[in-house]
Amino acid sequence: MSVFTTVTPAELAAWLKRYSLGDLVELKGIAAGITNTNYAVSTTQGKYVLTLFETLQASELPFYVNLMAHLAHHGIACAAPIANQRDEMIDSLCGRPTVLVGWLQGEPVDVPSPTQCHALGAMLAQMHRAGETYPGHMPNPRGPQWWTAAASELYPYLSSTDASMLRNEISQQGRARFAHLPSGVIHADLFRDNVLMHGDRIGGFIDFYYACNDILIYDLAITVNDWCALPDGQIDAQRAQALCAGYQSARALNAAEREAWPLMLRAAALRFWVSRLWDWHKPPAGELTYRKDPGVFQHILHAHQQRGDAAHWL
Ligand SMILES: Nc1ncnc2c1ncn2[C@@H]1O[C@H](COP(=O)(O)OP(=O)(O)OP(=O)(O)O)[C@@H](O)[C@H]1O
Ligand SMILES: N[C@@H](CCO)C(=O)O
Numbered sequence: 001m002s003v004f005t006t007v008t009p010a011e012l013a014a015w016l017k018r019y020s021l022g023d024l025v026e027l028k029g030i031a032a033g034i035t036n037t038n039y040a041v042s043t044t045q046g047k048y049v050l051t052l053f054e055t056l057q058a059s060e061l062p063f064y065v066n067l068m069a070h071l072a073h074h075g076i077a078c079a080a081p082i083a084n085q086r087d088e089m090i091d092s093l094c095g096r097p098t099v100l101v102g103w104l105q106g107e108p109v110d111v112p113s114p115t116q117c118h119a120l121g122a123m124l125a126q127m128h129r130a131g132e133t134y135p136g137h138m139p140n141p142r143g144p145q146w147w148t149a150a151a152s153e154l155y156p157y158l159s160s161t162d163a164s165m166l167r168n169e170i171s172q173q174g175r176a177r178f179a180h181l182p183s184g185v186i187h188a189d190l191f192r193d194n195v196l197m198h199g200d201r202i203g204g205f206i207d208f209y210y211a212c213n214d215i216l217i218y219d220l221a222i223t224v225n226d227w228c229a230l231p232d233g234q235i236d237a238q239r240a241q242a243l244c245a246g247y248q249s250a251r252a253l254n255a256a257e258r259e260a261w262p263l264m265l266r267a268a269a270l271r272f273w274v275s276r277l278w279d280w281h282k283p284p285a286g287e288l289t290y291r292k293d294p295g296v297f298q299h300i301l302h303a304h305q306q307r308g309d310a311a312h313w314l
Contacts, residue, residue, distance in 0.1 A: 022046075032193070049079065051098060077203065081101050109197045120223065121220075147274045
């Protein structure tokens with residue numbers, strides 16, 4: 001499913017001569033993933049993942065690729081790009097920009113344990129700290145301006161109850177002031193399918209293509225909402241406490257962050273409710289899109305609203 005561009009073993013064997021990675025042993029398409037073409041590549045020297053980008057242009061890649069290299073250099077468990085003999089981490093093959101990264105052990109988990117959540121929180125905080133010295137800058141393309149504009153086109157598709165819930169949340173978020181909170185480089189999409197778990201250890205973070213500069217606890221909130229949500233939208237307190245404790249084992253939260261946290265959990269739910277509504281009601285013409293249930297994030301948002309400022313696992 002996720003091989004949109006076919007690469008033959010002969011093409012790859014010739015292309016690999018641009019790298020210092022030995023000779024091709026095996027090339028296998030990776031079925032998971034929905035945006036890009038991914039291959040598992042084994043050579044006489046090791047195992048790698050080759051991504052052929054189907055939508056991003058080569059000129060859009062340096063922020064993400066340099067970030068992954070920076071984080072890996074700082075010991076963060078994440079996909080580390082490999083440079084070719086011209087010292088370039090971005091190359092091309094079959095008319096697509098490419099990046100080759102080291103193979104990470106592990107696979108995504110569906111229902112994480114508190115121990116795994118703790119490890120995740122600690123790695124996320126370490127990633128935020130390692131990001132402090134990253135020189136690149138990327139505004140969040142999915143921030144309040146985006147969700148306000150997107151929602152204005154979505155209201156006609158929604159029931160009046162859902163539309164007013166969306167409108168109210170956007171307006172409450174608009175009145176909040178977050179500019180004083182610590183910010184930096186965030187992953188911004190650290191869902192379970194973007195983390196390979198190797199038992200209780202983090203095999204690695206993948207898929208940095210929503211990474212940007214934004215408020216650090218917004219990243220923690222995105223992560224809690226996906227890793228700790230129960231089917232009814234409530235949050236599993238044990239998992240959430242473990243994730244937040246893991247985070248704080250590597251980066252302590254200040255008073256302003258604690259105060260903003262309940263609203264930040266709602267902002268993180270809102271962002272994915274809107275993007276899923278968008279993909280649901282306004283899929284781009286001619287593109288293969290995979291619609292995920294927007295209701296999941298509406299329920300998570302509703303549960304956060306009901307909880308108000310009550311205990312939030314920090
Ligand atoms: N460095 C890696 N090591 C091992 N496996 C990897 C690595 N990178 C990706 N994978 C595997 O490839 C699969 C697809 O990757 P990914 O989710 O990045 O696909 P995508 O299509 O590029 O992105 P998305 O699905 O988020 O749009 C992952 O689920 C994982 O199993
Ligand atoms: N993680 C997102 C999709 C990619 O941004 C979601 O589940 O809606």
